[in-house]
Amino acid sequence: MSLYAVQKALYELNRSESRQAAYRTDRSAAVEGYDLTMEEAGAIVDADIGLLYHFGVNGQILMHFAAFNGIAWPDYLQLMRDGIATHGPVREGIYALSGYEGTAEHSARLGQREGVQ
Amino acid sequence: MSVVFAGVCSHAPGITGRAELADPAVRDPFYAAYREMGEALRATRPDAVVIVAAEHFANFFMDKMPSFAIGMADHYDGPIEDPEWLRIERQRMPGNAALSKRLITEVMETVDVAYCEEWKFDHGIMVPLHFLTPESDVPVIPVNVNCQGPPLAPLHRAWALGEALRRAADEVPERIALIGTGGISHWPATPDSGKINEEWDRDFLDRWCRNDRTALLDYDDATTYAVAGQGGFEIRTFLVVSAAAAGAPGTLRFYAPIPIFAVGCTVADYDLTSRAA
Numbered sequence: 001m002s003l004y005a006v007q008k009a010l011y012e013l014n015r016s017e018s019r020q021a022a023y024r025t026d027r028s029a030a031v032e033g034y035d036l037t038m039e040e041a042g043a044i045v046d047a048d049i050g051l052l053y054h055f056g057v058n059g060q061i062l063m064h065f066a067a068f069n070g071i072a073w074p075d076y077l078q079l080m081r082d083g084i085a086t087h088g089p090v091r092e093g094i095y096a097l098s099g100y101e102g103t104a105e106h107s108a109r110l111g112q113r114e115g116v117q
Numbered sequence: 118m119s120v121v122f123a124g125v126c127s128h129a130p131g132i133t134g135r136a137e138l139a140d141p142a143v144r145d146p147f148y149a150a151y152r153e154m155g156e157a158l159r160a161t162r163p164d165a166v167v168i169v170a171a172e173h174f175a176n177f178f179m180d181k182m183p184s185f186a187i188g189m190a191d192h193y194d195g196p197i198e199d200p201e202w203l204r205i206e207r208q209r210m211p212g213n214a215a216l217s218k219r220l221i222t223e224v225m226e227t228v229d230v231a232y233c234e235e236w237k238f239d240h241g242i243m244v245p246l247h248f249l250t251p252e253s254d255v256p257v258i259p260v261n262v263n264c265q266g267p268p269l270a271p272l273h274r275a276w277a278l279g280e281a282l283r284r285a286a287d288e289v290p291e292r293i294a295l296i297g298t299g300g301i302s303h304w305p306a307t308p309d310s311g312k313i314n315e316e317w318d319r320d321f322l323d324r325w326c327r328n329d330r331t332a333l334l335d336y337d338d339a340t341t342y343a344v345a346g347q348g349g350f351e352i353r354t355f356l357v358v359s360a361a362a363a364g365a366p367g368t369l370r371f372y373a374p375i376p377i378f379a380v381g382c383t384v385a386d387y388d389l390t391s392r393a394a
Contacts, residue, residue, distance in 0.1 A: 004179060007174075007178075007179070008178060008179075008180065011174050011178045014174070014175075014197065015174075015175060015176075015197055015237060053307075053308075058174065058265065058266070058306075059305060059306025059307045059310075060173035060174050060265055060305065060306050061173075061174050062306065063130075063173075063305075063306035064173075064174075064197070064198055064239075067198055067199045067202040067203075068199055073131070073134070073135060077308055077310060080307065080308045081308045084308065094267065094342075094347055095307055095347070098304060098309050098312065098346065099309070100304070100308070100309040100311065100312040102311065103310075103311035103376040103377050103379075106311055106312070106313075106376040107140065107375075107376050107377060110374060110376070112139070112140035112142070112143055112375070112376075113140045113142070114138055114139065114140060114376070114377050115137075115138045115377075
């Protein structure tokens with residue numbers, strides 16, 4: 001398990017158009033050269049957001065990777081929640097769930113109409 | 118010359134990327150305040166906008182993570198994110214390498230910074246510029262404060278960076294607009310995204326507007342993380358601007374929590390014409 005290596009692979013993919021082009025044609029290319037376990041490499045190849053979040057990947061890295069994979073915002077949030085439900089709490093890194101009702105309920109409590117347009 | 122404008126604003130990607138999902142009753146006044154700040158900034162006829170941001174792994178990673186970095190290029194490209202996701206077109210923005218070099222040289226008299234001849238802008242800079250300089254006609258000088266990968270520079274060092282930037286701006290003939298951009302309390306890009314501690318935000322903004330150095334430095338990262346999320350670490354960017362404003366009083370132009378934008382949306386500036394500044 002190397003959170004550092006997982007994050008580095010994603011960081012370099014996120015910021016390189018040439019790496020992104022390679023990923024689109026052969027996803028396994030994105031994990032070559034990094035010291036990853038089979039599970040870690042598989043999570044990147046499969047764009048498994050929930051598992052990557054469970055590993056402890058920083059959300060600012062994961063969010064960009066999700067956007068690159070065309071994952072819509074609410075789906076991105078749900079995939080992370082599903083990952084925790086399936087795999088357990090975040091293994092490593094700076095994250096811990098703090099408890100949150102979700103944006104729809106929060107907006108309603110503030111008297112804001114979310115998603116009205 | 119010196120600093121001719123100093124303000125702070127939010128930069129969350131949802132501000133542009135999820136615009137249609139927010140309630141217009143709160144979104145539109147926020148956008149209006151943001152654009153008004155842009156008009157006020159441009160009215161000061163700045164030669165450059167120095168934008169102090171908390172970038173999100175677009176340029177810096179834990180292999181070599183500087184506490185502070187300043188761009189030194191004649192142009193910058195962004196956004197690094199999918200433009201359709203952020204809803205800001207990929208573009209090239211002007212910089213000013215020679216001015217950067219002079220500012221960096223002076224800053225280094227008291228604060229060590231990394232200098233960068235390459236820099237890709239992410240939403241942390243692209244969203245503010247989208248509202249503040251929509252024509253991309255003012256050279257930009259990016260400044261980064263590591264707020265993402267601990268260990269982070271202590272708050273008093275962010276303050277020292279602000280003082281150094283002010284001193285550097287005072288040394289050059291160009292007119293400098295200074296923008297700090299970050300969230301206050303927020304839990305960005307996590308399952309808790311949208312959570313906002315409004316009470317904590319308003320207390321922080323009260324300290325910011327009073328430009329009370331003692332009160333602004335009276336935070337510790339463990340408590341901030343617990344009550345304001347990992348996004349609360351970005352108060353460092355606001356503190357840099359406070360220090361550069363040298364005691365000037367501030368005005369909060371807009372604040373409202375907008376959960377779908379994942380942040381308490383903020384626009385505020387300092388009155389640099391006051392005697393304290």
